[in-house]
Amino acid sequence: MKAIVIGAGKVGYHIAEQLARESNDVVLIDTSDQSLAPAREALDVMPVLGNGASPAILEEAGVSQADLVVAVTTHDEVNIIACLTAKYYGVPTTVARVRNPDYTLPTKALMHGQIGIDLIIHPERLAALEIVKLLKTPTAGEVGFYADGRIQLLGIRITSSNSSIVDKPLSQLGPRNFLVVAISRDESLMIPDGTSEIKLGDYVYVIGRTGDVEGSVFLAGRIPNEIKTVTIVGGGETGLRICEILSEHHEEGLSIKLIEKNPEKAIWLAERLPKVLVINGDGARMDLLQSERVNESDALIAATGSEEVNLLVAMLGRRLGAKEIIVLLGRQEYAALADTIGVHATVVPRILTASTILKLLRKEKLVDLSFLKQGEAEVMEVVISDDAPVAGKELRNAGLPRNSLIGTIIRGAEVIIPHGYSEIRPQDRVVVFAEEDAVPRVQKLLGL
Known part of the structure; x- marks a missing residue:
């Protein structure tokens, strides 16, 4: 497949990297030679310097032979x-990243399916939805749903030696209604086997039936809080979207407080969000957070446009005793720093954007796609075709790489937590976990 990615920023680089890893012919366009330099040095892509909205530049990139164009520059108009x-x-599939809600609201004048854009992605809206999802499962640092919501994936930090699974081989844990599918330790992620042990401080991924797997949060050694009060710092697009979604639950007793530094914006937000208490002030100041009793909030969300400010807010919130802290980050490199501060969950919009786009590219057999630990491993929900190499084989004989595993098999209404003798059948839906270097091999075995 030939793909053209316009915009060599964080999102564009990540998408180009994923596409190139899957042996696609990738062209990366940007107006800045400095922005293209990292990709030129590290990726198997063809860099093109110029404006990606220019017909001449697109022709130079080979647009007439392209199967996909992804426009993810910082300018909505350029992307459109x-x-x-x-x-x-004649490009079959086009994707645009668009931040301005004026361009994404459904109107007769601008319906993206009618104007030549197959998918419009709103990163801030994706981030807001992810944060709200995390609030629904306190203690979990990551939450994912598969098989139409029947399967749930949780990321949990093991914080207490009282946890029932610390220092025990996974094979000795006995029958459970969930499966440990990945372990992150010392900034590296591994797909475990039966001999692997969970250590204090590990970040563990577990999967199982929705509802059943939520009981596994007690393995972390701390009882999850019921979220009734939320404090959000930052009234930008993400903060606004979070408030709008949470406001739908206001009648259920949820109290929402939004802190915004800009006076004019705070007034506008107060008018826009009647069910939210809007405070005009600097949420990165200790005295303000103290006066607003952030220690009494069940959750503190740092969602300003600056990741440095968000980390500072998290650090202050941690010192003041905030119960659950969620931080919005622009760069995945800061996730490790957030862990050391004591942040319970981080959300990186570019990772969410990339997974949404890549899912579209594999839409025939790939039902869902997401990333673990900000891209160190992939989670794929796949429909097994009749001619897939793994079809009709038991897992122990399927040939999957050691750094991959199948976490669940969905067969009709049945949800199976598999073992080595479980058979993969045509039309099964499987949820697969694979470290980065195992992804190409896993895709071939699954028939993708």
Whole structure:
């Protein structure tokens, strides 16, 4: 497949990297040679310097032979025009990252399916939805749903030596209604086997039936809080979207407080969000957080436009005794720093954006796609075709790499937590975990 990625920033680089790893022919366009330099040095892509919305630049990139154009520059208008131009040249699939809600609201004048854009991605909206999902499962640092919501994946930090699974081989834990599918330790992630042991401080991923697997949060050694009060720092697009979603639960007794530094914006937010208490002030100041009793909030969300400010808010909130802390980050490299501060969960919009786009590319057999630990491993929900190499085989004979595993098998209404003798059948839906270097091999075995 030939793909053109416009915009060599964090999101564009990550998408180009994923596409190139899967042996696609990738062209990366940007107006800055400095932005193209990292990809030129590290990725198997063809860099093109220029404006990706220009027909001449697109022709230079080979747009008439392209199967996909992804426009993820920082300018909405450039992304939209680039996709419109690509459609004129006959590109089958176009994707645009668009932040301005004026361009994404459904109107007769601007329906993306009608103007030549197959998928419009709103990173801040994706981030808001992810944060709200985390609030519904306190103690979990990551939450994912598969098989139409029947399967749930949780990321949990093991914080107490009282946990019933510390220092025990996984094979000795006995029958449970969940499966440990990945362990992150000392900033490296591994797919475990029966001999692997969980240590104090590990970040563990577990999967199982929705509802059943939530009981595994007690393995972390701490009882989850019921979220009734939420304090959000930052009234930007993400903070606004979080408040709008949470406001739908106001009648259920949820109390929402939003702290915004800009006076004019705070007034606008107060008018826009009648069910939210909007405070005008600097949420990165200790005295303000103290006066707003952040220690009494069940959750503190740092969602300003600056990841440095968000980390500072998290550090102050931790010192003041905030119960659950969620931080919005622009770069995955800061996730390890957030862990040391004591942040319970981090959300990186570019990772969410990349997984959404890649899921679209594999839409025939790939039902869902997400990343663990900000991209160190992939989670794929796949429908097994009749001709897939793993079809009709038991897991022990399926040939999967050691750093991958199948976490669940969905067969009709049945949800199976598999073992080595479990058989993979055509039309099964499987949830697969694979470390980065195992992904190409796993995809071939699954028939992708």
